[in-house]
Amino acid sequence: MAPVDPHSYTDGDTPLVTHVALTLFLDFATYSLHGSALLTLSAPHIGSLSLDTRSLTIHSALDPSSSSPLPFSLSPPDTVLGSCLSLSLPSLTSSILISFSTTKSSALHFLSPSQAASSLPYAYTQCHSIHARSLFPCHDTPAARIRFSALLNIPTSLSAVMAARHVSHHDPLPAEAGVACPDSLWCAPGRVVEQFVMDQPIPPYLFAFAVGEIVYRDIGPRTRVYAGPSIVDEAASEFAGTEEMIRAGEKLFGPYEWERFDLLVLPMSFPYAGMENPRMVFLTPTVIKGDASGAQVVAHELAHSWTGNLITNKTNEDFWLNEGFTMYAERRIVEVVQGEERAALNMGIGWRGLNRTVERFQDNLEFTKLKPCMQGVDPDDVYSQIPYEKGFQFLWRIERQIGRPAFDEFTKKYISTFKFQSIDTETFIDFLKANVPGIENQIDLRLWIEGTGIPPDAMEPVSDIYNKIKTLASEFKTGKMLREDEVAQWNGQEWELYLESLSSDVEPSQVVALDERYRLSESRDWGVKVAFLQLAISAGCKEYYAEAERSLKQVGRMRYLRLLYTALAKCSDEGRMLARGIYAESRNCYHPIAQGVVESILSKHA
Secondary structure (H helix, E strand, C coil): CCECCCCCCCECCCCCEEEEEEEEEEECCCCEEEEEEEEEEEEEEEEEEEEEECCCEEEEEEECCCCEECCEEECCCECCCEEEEEEEEEEEEEEEEEEEEECCCCCEEEECCCCCCCCCCEEEECCCCCCHHHCCCECCCCCCCEEEEEEEEEECCCEEEECCEEEEEECCCHHHCCCCCCHHHHCCCCEEEEEEEEEEEECHHHCCEEEECCEEEEEECCEEEEECCCCHHHHHHHCCCHHHHHHHHHHHHCCCCCCCCEEEECCCCCCCCEECCCCEEEECHHHCCCCCCCHHHHHHHHHCCCECCCEEECCHHHCHHHHHHHHHHHHHHHHHHHCHHHHHHHHHHHHHHHHHHHHHCCCCHHHHCCCCCCCCCCHHHHCCCHHHHHHHHHHHHHHHHHCHHHHHHHHHHHHHHHCCEEECHHHHHHHHHHHCCCHHHHCCHHHHHHCCCCCCCCCCCCCHHHHHHHHHHHHHCCCCCCCHHHHCCCCHHHHHHHHHHCCCCCCHHHHHHHHHHHCHHHCCCHHHHHHHHHHHHHCCCHHHHHHHHHHHCCCCCHHHHHHHHHHHHHHCHHHHHHHHHHHHHHHHHCCHHHHHHHHHHHHHCC
């Protein structure tokens, strides 16, 4: 057996799945998913075949050409990998039909109407990084790119969207069933089938759909904003400049290959700022700030259309190829659309985040490498800024060495050469050496890839705004309060940087005075609100516990959960008790991935 990926049971000696035809029934009454998956292999195969699963009940496996049952078994679940579905193919077989169901998918989050802030229920998926296996049996590794079709059977009162091309909307047909639920359930009154197709090969972690009360607004020739009725207009206004960013990306990195770039704003429980699903980016509503500054998150997800979706890391050990390149591409787009100073501020904030992350891993420096060893490690447990910001620094270092025009030419050639492929770090380094002769004599490539911490030739970016904010933050402890004229042009990003730069041992009275003047605890910008509450809790201001509790019962974005739960759990016994009580009440409102993050924090500070 030749393993393809430390996070997959996929065997490199057997053919990979290249197409999946899915039939999915969403049962909102029982919060369950019933389905069938017709898996097509890259070549006919005989003998054993291993697939990734997690918390799936497998009902049957058939050879569809003969309807003959195929022997199968599930291994005991591994805490990271889930269970291996082992199939035995007695003769040359090109495709396999598997029927399955689950009530415990780590990728799928069902929400009640109240949890969705709607009159109707909601469900959405989040498959990054190894959670697609909890939706359907697959080779759940980015090394295995798939095309797919999907039939979603849902209640007629709801709408379905998918990171794929919509094909048709029709009543359920018995012949389409083939799933774990009986035909009578599949064809029950009040159901409709939405059909989607993805014609381009994607890694499984980019498989995504959502079902709920969803409407849309067109904001450009290839972009719609989808959201709940109460926020769709606000979202459309926030992201109105998306087409300008797409055009900027095309000038920098080549044609946009995905036809559409639609945006879906999900309920508050969505665990990330954004997810770069091709054709339809998923976003948290916390990026809607009312001043279009949330478009920076869109710039990042857009950049993934070239670096991450078009060229993908082969394994999670090569994750920097996705995120380092995307941070670089995002900042180039921001520079074009919002100006050099804004891009420089983003780089300064990233530098600060990189240094803090290296401090976080000071007891396990393996995870400060660009290519760490991830054997036996859950990617969610070591998710950090290292692949993002150290990866960005590496690419910026190359740009400084060879000049921007030459690096732009290299980047376009890199994208055109490897598009729709999954590659590893070694492939990138070989391509770099071949196209920039002698680069290994100018930059210590091995130190950047295999070394821990921050290399000595990394560089702190120069940003006037960044430096000014840092100076103002250092003066706060001496009693100097910010003046109105100093903050008149600030948006949320500046306020977040300022608050995060303040020392945690400031006097509680100073924190209260700052809030009384600028009402930061009431900010509509979630980044500002959470940064202030984290500061206030760390400074011992118990009067903000109630606001922290309200916030944690409303938001599900993991960054904010991590900051507030950590602040409460570290501050005092009273804070730890409050944190546990809030989580007990709010757990079901959080996505399963976010639940794991909070439980880890509470366990660490037990």
